[in-house]
Amino acid sequence: MTIQEVALALVADGKGILAMDESSGTIEKRFTALGVESSEDTRWSYRYSLVSVKGLGQFISGVILFDETIRSKDKQGVAFTELLAREGILSGIKVDMGAKDFEGHPGEKNTLGLEGLPERLKEYKELGASFAKWRAVITIGEGIPTDDCIAANATGLAKYGKMCQDAGIVPIIEPEVLIDGDHTIEKSFEVSKKVQEKVFEALNVQGVALDGMILKPSMVISGKECAEQATPEEVAAQTVACLKATVPLGVPGCAFLSGGQSDEQAASHLNLMNKNFTDVPFKLTFSYGRALQREAMAAWAGKDENQDLAREAVLKKAKVYSEASLGTL
Numbered sequence: 001m002t003i004q005e006v007a008l009a010l011v012a013d014g015k016g017i018l019a020m021d022e023s024s025g026t027i028e029k030r031f032t033a034l035g036v037e038s039s040e041d042t043r044w045s046y047r048y049s050l051v052s053v054k055g056l057g058q059f060i061s062g063v064i065l066f067d068e069t070i071r072s073k074d075k076q077g078v079a080f081t082e083l084l085a086r087e088g089i090l091s092g093i094k095v096d097m098g099a100k101d102f103e104g105h106p107g108e109k110n111t112l113g114l115e116g117l118p119e120r121l122k123e124y125k126e127l128g129a130s131f132a133k134w135r136a137v138i139t140i141g142e143g144i145p146t147d148d149c150i151a152a153n154a155t156g157l158a159k160y161g162k163m164c165q166d167a168g169i170v171p172i173i174e175p176e177v178l179i180d181g182d183h184t185i186e187k188s189f190e191v192s193k194k195v196q197e198k199v200f201e202a203l204n205v206q207g208v209a210l211d212g213m214i215l216k217p218s219m220v221i222s223g224k225e226c227a228e229q230a231t232p233e234e235v236a237a238q239t240v241a242c243l244k245a246t247v248p249l250g251v252p253g254c255a256f257l258s259g260g261q262s263d264e265q266a267a268s269h270l271n272l273m274n275k276n277f278t279d280v281p282f283k284l285t286f287s288y289g290r291a292l293q294r295e296a297m298a299a300w301a302g303k304d305e306n307q308d309l310a311r312e313a314v315l316k317k318a319k320v321y322s323e324a325s326l327g328t329l
């Protein structure tokens with residue numbers, strides 16, 4: 001498949017992406033919250049259940065894996081990527097090395113991982129990856145984000161994007177504006193618009209082909225601690241307005257992260273966007289991590305015998321978000 005075909009397949013009608021690419025630190029945090037130890041065995045048990053769901057391919061176009069997981073196999077020696085391929089699901093890989101403290105910029109992060117990236121991409125491609133993910137993190141607060149932080153993150157995303165396309169891999173470009181804080185939805189709009197504009201400027205400078213990439217944005221939403229929470233209709237309207245103002249023609253689609261929203265919010269916001277705005281020139285779908293996995297992980301609860309419960313839970317959630325991506329929920 002060409003990168004253009006992969007990008008289109010990722011945002012095919014009624015389909016979205018399952019992000020299960022938690023780094024070792026993040027998966028440990030999620031397991032610990034459930035009282036489960038994070039070991040190679042427990043991570044395998046949980047993640048095996050997610051890549052072996054019969055019928056998941058009806059709703060999921062691609063799954064984002066972590067380095068450990070793209071190398072994993074089932075008990076018969078079949079690679080996880082092959083199990084997914086049998087369901088018609090594409091494999092993706094998280095390639096950034098995490099958002100680190102941005103030197104000289106208190107409270108801000110910059111994502112690292114460009115060093116040696118072409119070699120890693122080559123290996124991931126051999127392991128079956130057809131797309132990749134890089135997450136940049138922008139925090140809203142007193143005097144932040146700074147222009148320096150936005151510029152550094154935009155450049156990182158664009159250089160990564162170019163390296164991916166040179167390796168025949170579709171880059172998912174993820175500039176996440178965090179939901180943390182007491183900012184208003186207006187502030188979220190202002191920052192998201194600026195960030196997305198800078199990201200597309202940087203993609204242009206690096207020569208990233210727009211039809212061979214997917215944008216993974218955060219929604220335009222009130223900060224978690226904001227006293228006045230915007231309605232779901234406002235979130236849908238502001239998010240669509242922001243993307244229409246910044247996403248150039250040619251980008252096949254945007255696949256949102258859930259970013260700490262509840263499952264219900266993640267479903268209703270996406271549904272309202274697709275229901276109320278039918279003139280958007282690119283697809284609007286999901287690339288959810290927590291919103292797809294929350295129930296499944298709780299159902300699994302560290303026990304192999306609960307793997308089927310986890311499978312049922314993730315399939316159920318995938319169906320809900322699939323409907324939301326069509327505006328028919």
Ligand code: 13P
Nearest residue numbers: 019257258259288289290
């Ligand atoms: P959440 O949906 O939990 O925000 O995760 C998506 C993701 O891939 C973050 O990088």
